[in-house]
Amino acid sequence: MAETASTNSALLERLSHGEAPVQGQWLVADRQTAGRGRAGRVWTDGFGNFMGSTAVALRDAEALPQTLALVAGLSVHRALMAVVPALSGLVLKWPNDLLVGEAKLCGILLERQRDAVVVGIGVNLAEAPDVPGRKTASLAGLGYDVSRDAFASALAETWAEDLTAWHAGGWPMLREAWLVRSLPKGTLLGVNLSEEGHVIGGFAGLEPDGAVLLRLADGSVRAIHAGDVELIGASRSDVGGQDASGG
Numbered sequence: 051m052a053e054t055a056s057t058n059s060a061l062l063e064r065l066s067h068g069e070a071p072v073q074g075q076w077l078v079a080d081r082q083t084a085g086r087g088r089a090g091r092v093w094t095d096g097f098g099n100f101m102g103s104t105a106v107a108l109r110d111a112e113a114l115p116q117t118l119a120l121v122a123g124l125s126v127h128r129a130l131m132a133v134v135p136a137l138s139g140l141v142l143k144w145p146n147d148l149l150v151g152e153a154k155l156c157g158i159l160l161e162r163q164r165d166a167v168v169v170g171i172g173v174n175l176a177e178a179p180d181v182p183g184r185k186t187a188s189l190a191g192l193g194y195d196v197s198r199d200a201f202a203s204a205l206a207e208t209w210a211e212d213l214t215a216w217h218a219g220g221w222p223m224l225r226e227a228w229l230v231r232s233l234p235k236g237t238l239l240g241v242n243l244s245e246e247g248h249v250i251g252g253f254a255g256l257e258p259d260g261a262v263l264l265r266l267a268d269g270s271v272r273a274i275h276a277g278d279v280e281l282i283g284a285s286r287s288d289v290g291g292q293d294a295s296g297g
């Protein structure tokens with residue numbers, strides 16, 4: 051598709067008209083005029099970047115739909131490493147950002163509509179948009195020339211594998227695969243919680259349900275189920291560093 055407001059919005063619209071999600075079908079746009087990010091933010095497109103969405107039908111009694119966000123990040127990580135095996139420093143940040151160093155290379159937006167979830171993925175292949183207050187990266191800026199179609203076909207493959215495993219109850223194994231590719235344990239993360247304000251802790255793993263674990267300065271471990279987690283930086287000795295819950 052040449053241009054659309056947002057590939058997520060286009061798929062949500064189709065679902066609202068009664069179309070069933072088709073596993074393996076991706077809607078990919080050259081340009082988005084109203085790309086959307088998490089927490090109501092704008093997602094700025096860039097020519098040659100990947101902007102695509104796919105819809106997943108949730109089956110009866112499917113466990114933990116929130117874990118799909120992490121599975122999507124894992125699939126993007128695997129796809130990027132397939133097209134650029136030499137890429138170093140690519141890490142996952144909970145729930146579903148991909149960073150190189152501290153700069154964001156990819157963002158993922160999941161939106162649920164009744165018994166379906168739309169998974170929207172934006173990857174800066176060619177251009178890193180200017181986002182005030184945030185560091186961004188692109189593969190081209192890192193010296194790697196990857197076409198959108200090459201990335202799209204790698205992602206279609208990794209997503210099909212990971213989604214099949216997820217539907218088959220493979221979340222525990224996918225969780226381990228996510229953790230192998232995540233920021234190092236102890237990395238300082240911050241999150242705004244409505245009851246407590248800004249909480250800072252060292253990354254300490256994932257709960258079995260996909261919540262992120264933060265080790266706070268007093269040594270306690272806190273599970274965060276929702277929120278916009280920001281990267282603060284390398285570990286500090288008083289928070290984090292140790293593994294919590296075997297993650």
Ligand SMILES: O=C(O)CCCC[C@@H]1SC[C@@H]2NC(=O)N[C@@H]21
Binds near residue numbers: 100
């Ligand atoms: O990190 C974020 O805030 C999530 C960004 C998600 C961007 C993608 S681009 C394809 C799809 N369509 C959208 O409008 N958003 C997602």
